[in-house]
Amino acid sequence: MADSLEPIVSFRGVAKSFGDKSIIDGMDLDVREGETLTIVGGSGTGKSVTLKLLMRLLQMDAGEIHAFGRSITELSTQELLNLRRRIGMLFQGAALFDSLTVKENICYPMVEHNWGTPAEMTDRVSQVLEMVGMPGIEALRPPELSGGMKKRVGLARAIAVEPDIILYDEPTTGLDPINVRRINGLILQLQEQLDVTSIVVTHDMESCFTVTDRIAFLYDRKIAWVGPREEAASSGHPVLERFIQGGRGILEPEEIAVLDEV
Amino acid sequence: MERLLRFVDDIGGLGSLTYRTFSSMFRQKIDWNQLVQQMDRAGVGSWSIATLAAVFTGAVLALQFATGLQPYGASLYTGKLVALGIVRELGPTLTAVLVGGRVGAGFTAELGSMTVTEQVDAIEALGADPVQKLVVPRMLACLIMLPLLTVLADFVGCLGGMLATVAEVGVTPRFYVEQIVDTIFVVDMFHGLFKSVFFGYFIAIIGCYTGLKTTGGTEGVGRATTDSVVAISVAVLVGNFFLTKLFLVVYG
Numbered sequence: 001m002a003d004s005l006e007p008i009v010s011f012r013g014v015a016k017s018f019g020d021k022s023i024i025d026g027m028d029l030d031v032r033e034g035e036t037l038t039i040v041g042g043s044g045t046g047k048s049v050t051l052k053l054l055m056r057l058l059q060m061d062a063g064e065i066h067a068f069g070r071s072i073t074e075l076s077t078q079e080l081l082n083l084r085r086r087i088g089m090l091f092q093g094a095a096l097f098d099s100l101t102v103k104e105n106i107c108y109p110m111v112e113h114n115w116g117t118p119a120e121m122t123d124r125v126s127q128v129l130e131m132v133g134m135p136g137i138e139a140l141r142p143p144e145l146s147g148g149m150k151k152r153v154g155l156a157r158a159i160a161v162e163p164d165i166i167l168y169d170e171p172t173t174g175l176d177p178i179n180v181r182r183i184n185g186l187i188l189q190l191q192e193q194l195d196v197t198s199i200v201v202t203h204d205m206e207s208c209f210t211v212t213d214r215i216a217f218l219y220d221r222k223i224a225w226v227g228p229r230e231e232a233a234s235s236g237h238p239v240l241e242r243f244i245q246g247g248r249g250i251l252e253p254e255e256i257a258v259l260d261e262v
Numbered sequence: 263m264e265r266l267l268r269f270v271d272d273i274g275g276l277g278s279l280t281y282r283t284f285s286s287m288f289r290q291k292i293d294w295n296q297l298v299q300q301m302d303r304a305g306v307g308s309w310s311i312a313t314l315a316a317v318f319t320g321a322v323l324a325l326q327f328a329t330g331l332q333p334y335g336a337s338l339y340t341g342k343l344v345a346l347g348i349v350r351e352l353g354p355t356l357t358a359v360l361v362g363g364r365v366g367a368g369f370t371a372e373l374g375s376m377t378v379t380e381q382v383d384a385i386e387a388l389g390a391d392p393v394q395k396l397v398v399p400r401m402l403a404c405l406i407m408l409p410l411l412t413v414l415a416d417f418v419g420c421l422g423g424m425l426a427t428v429a430e431v432g433v434t435p436r437f438y439v440e441q442i443v444d445t446i447f448v449v450d451m452f453h454g455l456f457k458s459v460f461f462g463y464f465i466a467i468i469g470c471y472t473g474l475k476t477t478g479g480t481e482g483v484g485r486a487t488t489d490s491v492v493a494i495s496v497a498v499l500v501g502n503f504f505l506t507k508l509f510l511v512v513y514g
Contacts, residue, residue: 091384091387
């Protein structure tokens with residue numbers, strides 16, 4: 001990589017295993033400020049784990065992760081809190097708190113980070129709900145929302161305290177085609193409006209190509225290929241090429257066999 | 263061997279969660295709303311089942327003692343034995359097993375569902391501490407409510423014993439109450455309450471720990487809940503023996 005800019009997030013030799021099962025081993029990855037980077041890979045290859053390592057929701061076994069120029073393992077409690085304020089995360093199932101209303105859900109990070117007065121929070125809640133295209137639903141509870149609506153509220157909660165980086169864990173999984181397009185549109189729109197860095201994790205190649213600047217391909221426990229999305233189809237990495245083609249047309253039996261190994 | 267390792271692992275996990283819970287209790291602010299809500303659910307919600315169990319246990323003890331003591335002409339002393347049995351043993355233990363089944367299962371199911379739907383991760387990602395938010399209020403609620411429920415169970419259990427004794431042996435209620443007042447000292451009450459605080463700790467720590475380490479989706483929540491109820495009952499019954507021994511060594 002020829003860029004002179006210090007990456008905003010970098011992974012060096014990161015390893016993580018659960019019990020005997022090694023999920024990630026020797027992973028290197030740089031994320032540049034202001035870009036949208038998509039990590040693609042098959043199910044269970046450690047994409048979500050990567051995001052959780054960055055948030056320090058999981059502890060890595062080896063290696064180093066730097067964010068905003070600091071190693072995240074060296075942070076004090078207060079600094080870790082600050083790191084988590086600067087990184088917003090949209091969870092796969094949105095992970096809204098069922099016992100709280102939409103408004104209370106969105107206020108949650110603001111209260112924890114002493115973001116402002118109650119009046120300012122109320123304004124901010126309606127502002128972020130407006131941004132995700134769902135104004136006026138403050139009083140509803142998560143069980144009353146559809147899957148697509150939950151994701152959008154989850155996104156509103158993730159951006160409430162104005163993070164510098166947004167992490168998307170499978171943002172379009174389990175949604176109908178219209179909602180998939182809506183979420184993709186939102187990712188692009190927020191990228192423009194908020195001037196943030198986004199890391200998206202997905203196995204949905206179509207939305208990957210819609211929203212991303214660069215693609216990182218996670219295969220066999222490390223990043224096997226990383227580059228601009230235009231080059232991904234001719235990356236020269238056979239499995240990645242199959243993976244991209246996997247989204248289109250009907251697969252030949254031998255192709256399915258190859259993809260099964262991914 | 264693998265089961266042994268897992269057991270040791272769980273003991274370590276329980277110990278570490280205990281440390282984090284109590285250090286958070288004293289260092290971080292307590293969520294009073296949550297605490298009141300948990301006390302209401304765990305304590306107030308359990309009084310009916312604790313009372314019901316105590317009445318009938320007191321009564322059945324009285325029946326057994328009245329009959330068993332008759333050959334020795336000692337049925338008059340039924341009240342003393344019933345009261346001792348209730349206040350020292352059955353009040354705290356039975357309450358803990360029942361409340362443990364009800365409340366502990368609730369903790370595990372709730373925290374387990376939150377874990378598998380990543381809500382616990384979300385609490386952390388949004389800048390809060392899941393131990394402070396979820397475990398501390400439940401722990402405090404159990405530590406406070408278990409002794410209170412035990413006092414209630416002691417009282418109601420003796421009352422149940424009185425009904426049966428009066429009916430079976432034919433003593434007056436006044437005589438029965440006088441016997442209890444003669445027999446039960448503060449140290450007996452304290453014996454039961456001392457144990458009930460530990461039982462409250464067992465219920466909260468096992469219920470929360472099992473919930474927080476749930477894996478495997480909704481099916482995992484079901485499995486965790488069953489495991490949790492079994493573990494709580496075993497901890498209460500086995501722990502009761504050792505706590506009793508400890509108390510007797512210290513206070514005679």
